[in-house]
Amino acid sequence: MEKMKIKMLYADIKSDIEVIENELEQALNSSSHLLNDASVHLLQAGGKRIRPVFTLLSAKFGDYNIDRMKNIAVPLELIHMGSLVHDDVIDNSDMRRGRETVKAQWNNRVAMYTGNFIFARALQYVTSIENPRAHQILAKTMVELVNGEVIQIEDKFRLDQSLKDYFRRIKRKTALLIESSCELGAVVSGADEKTARHLKRYGYFVGMSFQIVDDILDFTATDKQLGKPAGSDLMNGNVTLPILLMKDDPQLAPYLTKVAVAGLTEEERQNMLALVRNSEAIKEATHISNLYLKKALKEIEALPKHPMKKKLRDIALFMGKRKS
Amino acid sequence: MEKMKIKMLYADIKSDIEVIENELEQALNSSSHLLNDASVHLLQAGGKRIRPVFTLLSAKFGDYNIDRMKNIAVPLELIHMGSLVHDDVIDNSDMRRGRETVKAQWNNRVAMYTGNFIFARALQYVTSIENPRAHQILAKTMVELVNGEVIQIEDKFRLDQSLKDYFRRIKRKTALLIESSCELGAVVSGADEKTARHLKRYGYFVGMSFQIVDDILDFTATDKQLGKPAGSDLMNGNVTLPILLMKDDPQLAPYLTKVAVAGLTEEERQNMLALVRNSEAIKEATHISNLYLKKALKEIEALPKHPMKKKLRDIALFMGKRKS
Helix, strand or coil, X not given: CCHHHHXXXXXXXXXXXXXXXXXXXXXXXXXXXXXXXXHHHHHHXXXXXXXXXXXXXXXXXXXXXXXXXXXXXXXXXXXXXXXXXXXXXXXXXXXXXXXXXXXXXXXXXXXXXXXXXXHHHHHHHHCCCCCHHHHHHHHHHHHHHHHHHHHHHHCCCCCCCCHHHHHHHHHHHXXXXXXXXHHHHHHHCCCCHHHHHHHHHHXXXXXXXXXXXXXXXXXXXXXXXXCCCCCHHHHCCCCCHHHHHCCCCCCCXXXXXXXXXXXXXXXXXXXXXXXXXXXXXXHHHHHHHHHHHHHHHHHHXXXXXXXXXXXXXXXXHHHHHCCC | CCHHHHHHHCHHHHHHHHHHHHHXXXXXXXXXXXXXXXXXXXXXXXXCCHHHHHHHHXXXXXXXXXXXXXXXXXXXXXXXXXXXXXXHHHCCCCEECCEECHHHHCCXXXXXXXXXXXXXXXXXXXXXXXXXXXXXXXXXXXXXHHHHHHHHHHCCCCCCCCHHHHHHHHHHHHHHHHHHHHHHHHHHCCCCHHHHHHHHHHHHHHHHHHHHHHHHHHHHCCHHHHCCCCCHHHHCCCCCHHHHHCCCCCCCHHHHHHHHHCCCCHHHHHHHHHHHHCCHHXXXXXXXXXXXXXHHHHHHHCCCCCCHHHHHHHHHHHHHHCCC
């Protein structure tokens, strides 16, 4: 992530993002040393806080009040953080964003409960929101999110899956939480129905584009940029868009067979990466991501005139065009 | 569990418990085959549904309506079920109630997400409850529950822990959810403050007594009665009341040392069990459990005259005196 660039994008809500950051710190406080250590570790790892940003920007279309909005922005980020901690267990990941994961620094069990603790804290924040619809949206999002994680297990190493399977999976894994971040910003701030609907759809399309870019970067970025080995997705059995678009390539076939049964050697990983990077699949996947991005921008056009429209546009473009 | 006896205790709310059972089945329905299989597995394993029973009986002190009460009774049981699935991961348990656990039949990852899915479903039920206090109680309970699970990891194989550490742990692990089941029954049904407070305290004391009995039975019951090897707690590093009360026994010392470093052989397990079963510690632990039971019964006395008081008394006695 180009940190400078993203800071500029956040400039309007800088002090409010700091409020969120402080709240996150407080939220992760517990009477257990182990949980505190794991939480500090997570907070220091940082993150783009993109979900709170979407919530706050969306809330600007309604009656904006940071003290109210933090009670929905914080749990959205917590749910994201908790699911990352659990994902590292399932993906057996030792590194994330260039740091050791909770499961690597401690173990799977600590990671499981750290995730649970973060989810429970998220829940605690939400209790102070009186809007029943907000609760329903959030609860449904959590159910679908977890459902998506299980589907990800079911689809692991499955090369017979369709593009539809892939889109269904990334919708649940990523797009839904970003969609809800936007929708909840609108709903909790009392923005009108039509605005809330467009913001929700904007979030969905941005989320889809964002995840596809993520899945492309997993092949095209360097180990250093990713903070973990490039090609990790495939090596963990997560069959993503670039692979689905070139799975019949006879040159790739031996790697796809071997990755599922014995894993790849370092040399094989490099060869596989070179193959994917030079394939048409990367261009095609980028094209598909851009289609989602365009749909997102179209939703912004449909929103009422507002200074934040440009911000939403800039962030979508930034997320959809990023190089790392 | 003496199944006949417990059925008699539930007689008054039999049809309502069936409503809960059906709702649980529906709640665990998902679009993932894996989740459905794991859920059916869990439902078939059954359980005493003791938390919903406490909720429904407590609700009888207010304006009882099963359609409203199920929205709190179901999530309470779901939270319990989800935490059991996660506990089996942490305890590395292959058997529970005489059946293979989710983590044994599938694996730790499936168990983790099955637990998450169940928690998320619980949350979805709660959204239909409009009482903000109910949300707060439930969220706080979940935070403390998970906190307790982490403390359980921290305290594993620690023989230098105090009785206070143990009581703090079982409070969070067990008593709190039973306390909340009673309190939420009262709060959601609109029972008066004083009644809610006594029911809450009743639940806490019953929960403490229940867990101590559970920890005693882990040593004194047979493998068959337990549906898993007797002594599992100690073998998993969970230092419970009987052990804390006899940890300075020179005869027990070699087993305590060995269990932490290499585990016990079958012969050593049998010898350890014989030692604990014949110790004063079992009597002392039973005495402490009975003290909690008495406190629970005292809370019932303080409740307003009501036909359900006898039921609460019978269930407390049943739970506190059970032999398996």
